[in-house]
Amino acid sequence: MISLKEAKAIADKELIRFSFIREPVSLYKPIGYILSLGGKRLRPSLTLMTASLFGEDLHHAVQAACAIEVFHNFTLLHDDIMDQAPMRRGHPTVHVKWNTNTAILSGDAMLIEAFHILHGTRQEILPAVTEIFTQTALEVCEGQQYDMDFEKRGVVSEKEYLRMIELKTAVLIAASMKIGALCGGSDAQQANLLYEVGRNIGLAFQLQDDLLDTYGNPEVFGKAIGGDIVANKKTYLFVMASERSAEKDQKELLRLFSTTDLQPEIKINKVKALFDTCQVEKITLDKIEYYLQQAKICFDELQTTTENKSQFNNLLDNLLGRKA
DSSP: OOOHHHHHHHHHHHHHTOOOOOSSHHHHHHHHHHHHTOOOOHHHHHHHHHHHTSOSOOHHHHHHHHHHHHHHHHHHHHHHHHHTOOEETTEEOHHHHSOHHHHHHHHHHHHHHHHHHHTTSOTTTHHHHHHHHHHHHHHHHHHHHHHHHHHTOSOOOHHHHHHHHIIIIIHHHHHHHHHHHHHHTOOHHHHHHHHHHHHHHHHHHHHHHHHHHHHSOHHHHSSOTTHHHHTTOOOHHHHHHHHHSOHHHHHHHHHHTTOOOSOHHHHHHHHHHHHHHHTHHHHHHHHHHHHHHHHHHHHHTSSOOHHHHHHHHHHHHHHSOOOO
16 A cells, blocks of 8 residues: 555645646636645545555546545635635635635536546446545535534534534545545445545544644644634534533533624633533543544455555554644
8 A cells, every 4th residue: 555645745746737727717726726725635645545455556546536636625615615714724715815706616616627537537437436426525515514504503412413524524535435445446345344444534533623623732733723612613522511511511601602702712711611621622532532443443354465454554543643
């Protein structure tokens, strides 16, 4: 299996080919801009890494990997509009740099382009890959809608929250690995196993983002701490605190998450104090570890070498061991 570093280098190189220098410039330039901002390239890298488990020829996996990354960035572009986020990866978001209408239309073009790129996949597996990609794209939209719906609700259960992040985040990582497996030549059983590996990675990955937003180091995390709290987003930490708080603290938590007139620093400190009382940091860490172990268990069932399994375990430790 190729390394994460090697896979990211391939993804970065191939994505340059999709420079989107076309007319009208006002439509395509924002697409080139958001893709040029880089990022972890986690999803296309996992597609390529998974394909490499089954063969050395990654030619057919490259198209699918690029399609997945273009689709992922489309979701970020539209998410930034809905969240009114001013920055993405340390740069102005598209709707801030241009305007909202441009960001919406450029995002629409990215979604269409993602399917166009996907059609470069090997023809004999294209129907299966397209079905996975299409179902996943719809599920991501469902997850985003649940996320927005939760903003209007006082109480969200743990089960509801985990299902939301499964749809919004985990299924795309899962699909990345399953599509990579099919591109590499795996059978259906192996591909389905890798889907489960990716789903568990995605759940752990999102929970860690939730955790770092409150307990992370902004220099490591890459953005200001407490953004979810200021925006009244109901993360896993909020859900756990709501379920475990005394009635008085629960009412205070709900009050804080329904107000926008507190100074951000004061609000963050008050909410974090309530989180600390319920030990939600430890609860979240334990849940992350649970999903990591599930991912490892699924990967161990694969018909692959001990070396690949060891490399995968190291990948998980590095990927989800982002200390802050």
